[in-house]
Amino acid sequence: MEHTIIGNPDRGNVSFTLAAGESVVVEAGSMSFMTTGMEVKPRLIGGLFTAVKRKLLGGESLFLSEYSTATAGAIAIAPAFPGTVLCKELRGAGDALIIAACSFLACGPGVSLTTEYGGGRSWFSGTGPFILRATGTGPVFFNTYGAVVERDVKGSLTVDTGHLVAWEPTLDYRIRGMGSIKKTLFSGEGLVMAFTGSGRIFLQTRQLGGFVRWLAPFCHG
Amino acid sequence: MHVDLSGGGLFARALVHLEPGEKFVSDAGAMIRASSNIDIDVTTGSRGKGGILGGIGRLLTGDTFFLSTYEVTDGRPGDVGLAPTHMGEVREVNVSPDEAWLCAGGSFLGAASTLTLDTRFQGLRGLLGGESLSLLRVSGSGTLLVSALGMLTGMNVDGELIVDTGHVVAFTEGLSYKIDKVGGGWINTWLSGEGFVMRFSGKGQIILQSHTPTRFGQMLGPLLPERQA
Numbered sequence: 001m002e003h004t005i006i007g008n009p010d011r012g013n014v015s016f017t018l019a020a021g022e023s024v025v026v027e028a029g030s031m032s033f034m035t036t037g038m039e040v041k042p043r044l045i046g047g048l049f050t051a052v053k054r055k056l057l058g059g060e061s062l063f064l065s066e067y068s069t070a071t072a073g074a075i076a077i078a079p080a081f082p083g084t085v086l087c088k089e090l091r092g093a094g095d096a097l098i099i100a101a102c103s104f105l106a107c108g109p110g111v112s113l114t115t116e117y118g119g120g121r122s123w124f125s126g127t128g129p130f131i132l133r134a135t136g137t138g139p140v141f142f143n144t145y146g147a148v149v150e151r152d153v154k155g156s157l158t159v160d161t162g163h164l165v166a167w168e169p170t171l172d173y174r175i176r177g178m179g180s181i182k183k184t185l186f187s188g189e190g191l192v193m194a195f196t197g198s199g200r201i202f203l204q205t206r207q208l209g210g211f212v213r214w215l216a217p218f219c220h221g
Numbered sequence: 222m223h224v225d226l227s228g229g230g231l232f233a234r235a236l237v238h239l240e241p242g243e244k245f246v247s248d249a250g251a252m253i254r255a256s257s258n259i260d261i262d263v264t265t266g267s268r269g270k271g272g273i274l275g276g277i278g279r280l281l282t283g284d285t286f287f288l289s290t291y292e293v294t295d296g297r298p299g300d301v302g303l304a305p306t307h308m309g310e311v312r313e314v315n316v317s318p319d320e321a322w323l324c325a326g327g328s329f330l331g332a333a334s335t336l337t338l339d340t341r342f343q344g345l346r347g348l349l350g351g352e353s354l355s356l357l358r359v360s361g362s363g364t365l366l367v368s369a370l371g372m373l374t375g376m377n378v379d380g381e382l383i384v385d386t387g388h389v390v391a392f393t394e395g396l397s398y399k400i401d402k403v404g405g406g407w408i409n410t411w412l413s414g415e416g417f418v419m420r421f422s423g424k425g426q427i428i429l430q431s432h433t434p435t436r437f438g439q440m441l442g443p444l445l446p447e448r449q450a
Contacts, residue, residue: 006372007371007372007431010230010231010308011230011231011309011310011371011372011431011432013371013372013431013432028414028415029414029415029436030414030436031385031403031415031418032384032385032388032429032431033382033383033384033385033388033429034382034383035381035382035383036380036381036382036383036420038383040403040409040410040415041409042408042409063414065414065415076374076431078371078431078432079432080432080436080437080439080440081432081437081440081441082231082308082370082371082432082437208440208441208444209444212441212444212445213444213446216445216446219445
């Protein structure tokens with residue numbers, strides 16, 4: 001499977017060329033165009049029960065579609081909103097990436113995805129109570145709203161929860177407020193994630209939720 | 222007449238240079254600026270396709286009811302700056318008399334008045350695609366401007382190509398299409414989130430957009446707060 005990312009930084013999208021027997025797993029509804037002879041199969045991460053539970057608890061059902069071809073073919077996909085598309089190549093044992101569920105776009109068939117319930121701390125993380133863990137071998141594609149800030153953390157870094165896109169699990173984090181509870185509630189920063197350890201982290205310079213909240217009063221006239 | 226495209230990326234715009242006697246038609250509201258010798262006429266149609274019926278036809282294609290027509294008044298060259306409402310690229314298509322183009326209603330930005338614009342409401346066929354795709358037939362000889370949500374990709378089709386309905390911007394009339402399921406069984410099609418797709422066949426050119434208003438809207442909708450009474 002070969003891939004080409006085009007249109008970054010503001011209108012990123014990706015196309016895949018598949019040889020006979022190859023497949024790619026994409027976010028449901030993300031296909032823009034493709035050649036004939038492609039088969040599509042729905043894929044649910046962790047089965048139907050887990051998917052329904054996720055839908056009820058986290059609002060993200062994460063239906064995925066696996067496109068495959070018995071001959072050869074090509075397929076192009078795009079995220080729902082304009083922004084940058086990123087790719088990280090996973091190299092087998094020990095290599096993993098954690099992705100905010102709404103930022104996942106696609107992955108190779110050798111990548112396995114599990115959802116994790118992040119426990120109490122993730123309820124407050126702004127990424128929703130469920131996060132995606134990608135492991136295995138192959139490329140993982142994810143997207144951002146706004147530009148990307150990519151950092152190799154060595155030591156610690158404090159991140160606003162809404163701007164978090166993905167991170168390597170070699171980093172640990174805890175949720176904390178900025179200062180006292182009063183400051184946290186009134187600062188608008190809300191809660192932040194304090195990362196420690198060593199690993200790569202991907203942030204987005206804008207958040208869609210914030211943009212919509214800013215726009216909403218004007219929409220309603 | 223010639224067109225300068227600038228401001229690539231998500232915020233493209235077009236500057237249309239007009240010689241005396243030339244006219245250009247755009248979606249009403251697309252004008253950003255114009256030189257002082259430009260006269261703007263708002264009509265419900267262009268080149269004999271006007272009148273109230275032409276206007277209603279355009280409403281059905283998802284376009285505005287009115288079109289603006291620009292021409293110079295003083296015998297000297299003039300220019301008009303145009304841009305679409307949404308964020309994306311703009312492209313110039315040179316329509317030749319040999320082959321007409323079909324342009325998705327929401328992707329039409331403007332056209333030389335030498336082109337004939339015909340509304341062809343696709344009715345049920347369009348509605349089955351999930352997004353009621355309706356097409357404007359553009360024929361004759363001249364410049365057509367199309368816009369995108371996101372990026373524009375043009376390609377030559379010789380054979381078959383499957384396109385999600387919302388990504389179609391324009392295609393030459395020589396291509397035929399039918400509404401189809403995405404692949405595999407109907408249940409798989411439904412779960413894939415694609416609904417119906419357009420299966421193009423034949424030989425011709427097609428222009429696609431990377432993003433669709435439908436998915437973008439579906440993403441933004443749940444994030445909007447409840448409307449206050």
